[in-house]
Amino acid sequence: MLPAVVAVAVAVAVAVAVPALRHRLVRSALRRAGGRYRRRLEALGSDVRLSQERRLRRLLGTGTGTAGGGRGAAARVAGRGRSHGCPSQLVPLPAVSEEFQERHPLGQPCRDEAPGNAVLPLRLWALLPGCWDTDPRLQGALLYLDALGATFPRALARRGTALLHWTPGCPRAPAGWPLPTLYCTPAAAGTLPSRAAALRVQLLFALRQRALHVLEAGLAAELHDALVALHTEWPQLAQELALGRLSPQPGLPEGVRDQLQALLTPDAARAAELRAECARGFEGILLRLWPQLEVVVVRTAHGAERLYCDSLRHADCQGLPFYCPFYQAAGALLGVNLWPAEPAPRFLLCPDWAFCEFLPCLASKEPHTVLLDELWEGREYGLVVTAQPGEYRCRTGEVLKVTGFHKQCPMVEPVRRESQTLSVRGENIPEEQFCQSLCRTLRTWPGARLIDYVCVESSLLGDSSGPCAPHYEVFMELQGLRDLSEGQRYKLDQCLQEDFPIYKSFRFKGSIGPLCLHLVRPATFTQLREALGSPRPMPRVLREGHLLQLIQGSVIS
Structure with missing residues (x-):
C-alpha cells in the first residue's frame, strides 16, 4: 500500500510541477531572447541612418501594386550606387529617401488598427539567434x-x-x-x-x-x-x-x-x-x-x-x-519604453520597426520632412510613417516631442492628436492645452474634481445650435458639485481667453460665441466608451452625431 501511495503522491507532484517548470523554462528562454534583441537595438542605435536605410529598402523590396514600389524600384535605387565603383555599396539614405518621397507624396490615409493584432502562436524559429528580421x-x-x-x-x-x-x-x-x-x-x-x-x-x-x-x-x-x-x-x-x-x-x-x-x-x-x-x-x-x-x-x-x-x-x-x-500609431508598433520604474514614459523609436519621417511643427506652409537622425531635442514634430509595403508615408495625425536621445535613437513623448483640435474660426486650440485651461478653471471651484469631459463644435449641433455664433459646448462629469453658477460657467470661457489670444480676439469681435458648459450624470462617459464600439483612446472632440445624442441625453445641469 505504501509504494502505491508514494507513486500517487509523486504523480500528483509531477502533474502540479510540470506546468510551473514549463513556465520557468519558457520564461528563461524568452528573457534571453529579449536580452539579445535589446543588445541588437543598442547596436542599431549607433547608426540610425543605416538602420532606417535598411528598413526602407526592405519595405520597397516587398511592396507590390504601387508606382515606384516593388523590387524593381528598390533595384533602380540601389543601382545608382554602382557608379562609384562599389557594386555592393548601399546608396546613402538621402538618395533613397529623396526618390521615395518624389514617388510617394504625403497624405496617404492611415489605418487606426493594426492588421493581424490577434494572439498568434509563438514559433520557435523566431527566437533563433540568426533570425533577425522578425x-x-x-x-x-x-x-x-x-x-x-x-x-x-x-x-x-x-x-x-x-x-x-x-x-x-x-x-x-x-x-x-x-x-x-x-x-x-x-x-x-x-x-x-x-x-x-x-x-x-x-x-x-x-x-x-x-x-x-x-x-x-x-x-x-x-x-x-x-x-x-x-x-x-x-x-x-x-x-x-x-x-x-x-x-x-x-x-x-x-x-x-x-x-x-x-x-x-x-x-x-x-x-x-x-x-x-x-x-x-x-x-x-x-x-x-x-x-x-x-x-x-x-x-x-x-x-x-x-x-x-x-x-x-x-x-x-x-x-x-x-x-x-x-x-503605437497608424496601426504599427513604433517605439518601446525600456525604463518601467520611471514615472514619465520615454518611448525609444526603434529604427528597424518602421521608416519614420517628421514634419517640424513650426515649418512653412509647404514643409519638408526630416529623418530620424535629424531631430532636435525639445522640438515638436508631426509623425509620418511607412510601416507596411504598399502603404507609404502615412500622416498619423500625432504630434511628438523629442525629450532626449539614447545613443542616436530619439526618445519621444506623444503630445497631441491633430484631429482633436478645437476650431470653429481657425483659432486651433489643441486638446492638451484646452485640458490645461479646463484644469486651471476647476481649481477655482472648491470641492470639484474632474471625472471626464468632452467637447463639441457647434457645427455638429445643426439646427439645435440656434442662431448664435459658432461656439464650443463642453460636457463634463464632476465629483463634488451637482450644479454650477453662471459665474462658474463663464470662468472656463474666461480662462480660454486668457490662454489663447486668438480665441479672445474672436470673442471680442463676436465671431465666436460664448462657450456653453453642461454637467452630465455619473457613468455617462462609461456608456460613451461602450458606444465607441472598439477599444480606442477617448476622443476629446466629438465628431459623430450619435455620440453627441447620447451625451446630450445625460445632461443634468
Whole structure:
C-alpha cells in the first residue's frame, strides 16, 4: 500500500510541477531572447541612418501594386550606387529617401488598427539567434518581458498577471503574449460583445488571484471603468466569489457564461477579504486587495488617457508605479519604453520597426520632412510613417516631442492628436492645452474634481445650435458639485481667453460665441466608451452625431 501511495503522491507532484517548470523554462528562454534583441537595438542605435536605410529598402523590396514600389524600384535605387565603383555599396539614405518621397507624396490615409493584432502562436524559429528580421510585435513583446522582469523580478510569475482589456470579435495580443502562462484571465472574457460585461468578468477573475503581481490594461480608461465597477458592485462580486458562480447579466451570452463558469470554484475566504477591504473605502484599494502587486501596466496611457492615469494614481492605485511599454500609431508598433520604474514614459523609436519621417511643427506652409537622425531635442514634430509595403508615408495625425536621445535613437513623448483640435474660426486650440485651461478653471471651484469631459463644435449641433455664433459646448462629469453658477460657467470661457489670444480676439469681435458648459450624470462617459464600439483612446472632440445624442441625453445641469 505504501509504494502505491508514494507513486500517487509523486504523480500528483509531477502533474502540479510540470506546468510551473514549463513556465520557468519558457520564461528563461524568452528573457534571453529579449536580452539579445535589446543588445541588437543598442547596436542599431549607433547608426540610425543605416538602420532606417535598411528598413526602407526592405519595405520597397516587398511592396507590390504601387508606382515606384516593388523590387524593381528598390533595384533602380540601389543601382545608382554602382557608379562609384562599389557594386555592393548601399546608396546613402538621402538618395533613397529623396526618390521615395518624389514617388510617394504625403497624405496617404492611415489605418487606426493594426492588421493581424490577434494572439498568434509563438514559433520557435523566431527566437533563433540568426533570425533577425522578425515581426516588430515579437521584438516589442520580448523587450517588454526583459525590461519588466529586470525591474520587477516577481512580475513574470506564472498566473501572476491579470488582464483588463475589451477585444470584441477576437482575442487580441496582451503585452506579454509570447508567455501566455503569465495570465490568470481567460481569453474568452475579453471577447464578449459588451464592454461593461467583459471588464466586469475580467475583474472577477483578477479578484480570485490574491497573489497578483501585475495588473495590465489595454487602455487607462479600461482600468478606470473596471474599478468603477468594483466601487459600485463589490457586494455582488463578493457573492459570486463566495459561491463560485457567475450571475446572469446583460452582454454575457449563456454559452460563454457556462464556459467561464467551469473555471470558477467557491472561495469564501477571498470573498470575505473583498467585503472587508471595500467596506473601508477605496483609497489605495489595489494594494489592499493584492498585497503582492508590483506594477500597473497600461498599453495606452498618454494623451487623452493621461486624465484617467492621474485620477487612479491619487486614489485606487496609490503607491503603485504605472508602466506604459509601447508607442503605437497608424496601426504599427513604433517605439518601446525600456525604463518601467520611471514615472514619465520615454518611448525609444526603434529604427528597424518602421521608416519614420517628421514634419517640424513650426515649418512653412509647404514643409519638408526630416529623418530620424535629424531631430532636435525639445522640438515638436508631426509623425509620418511607412510601416507596411504598399502603404507609404502615412500622416498619423500625432504630434511628438523629442525629450532626449539614447545613443542616436530619439526618445519621444506623444503630445497631441491633430484631429482633436478645437476650431470653429481657425483659432486651433489643441486638446492638451484646452485640458490645461479646463484644469486651471476647476481649481477655482472648491470641492470639484474632474471625472471626464468632452467637447463639441457647434457645427455638429445643426439646427439645435440656434442662431448664435459658432461656439464650443463642453460636457463634463464632476465629483463634488451637482450644479454650477453662471459665474462658474463663464470662468472656463474666461480662462480660454486668457490662454489663447486668438480665441479672445474672436470673442471680442463676436465671431465666436460664448462657450456653453453642461454637467452630465455619473457613468455617462462609461456608456460613451461602450458606444465607441472598439477599444480606442477617448476622443476629446466629438465628431459623430450619435455620440453627441447620447451625451446630450445625460445632461443634468
